[in-house]
Amino acid sequence: MIRNEHPQGTDNVLMDLGFDDAEELTAKAALALKLNTLIDQRGLSQTEAAAITGMTQPKVSQVRRYKLQNISLERLMQALVSLDQQVKIVVQPARRAHGPGILVAV
Template sequence: MNKKRITKSSGNVFADMGLPDAEEMSLKAQLVINLQRLMKLHSLTQREVAERVGTDQPSISKILRGNLDLVSVEKLLAWHSALDQEVDITIRDKFSRRANPKNKQGKVSVQACFCPA
């Protein structure tokens, strides 16, 4: 009988794979996924997005296909702003609550709300 070994995910696939800058890569991926959702929601083409954010269509295409090294978190945030999205950054102090003393690293995440106007 062949038993399969299952490893529980940390919630960050990049960290699970042992990649450097895993937290940044995860944040970029979340922002790109959000960009794809915006494009679908507003029926925007890659060319239209490129024009609005000040880049070219091939760059948008590469980033949407996962070439995250081509763009910074700052640039992705600026693109969201250029696409008329409100970007809020919230910092919460979890130090004093110490729910899990073994995990001393914070968490960065993207929460998007596409509410009808």
């Protein structure tokens, strides 16, 4: 049996798929996941979440469906702050094993 060679993947599937903005999309997805979790935990409707976060209901709907192309990282962070979360941005030298990039830890 002949074994096909498969390229080594990374831990970022969006990067493996060739998205130019894979790091930003991954960061947005992590923030949206936390935002959606908070909305679910509090039992908020999209209209209620919009009123609290200052987003429009259609934007909240986009976040709920992870349609994040038209929503900035800053907007997602502001929404989390409005839901009583502390958002930290840490800048430090890249480790050799991971290299430079964006990481969101929630």
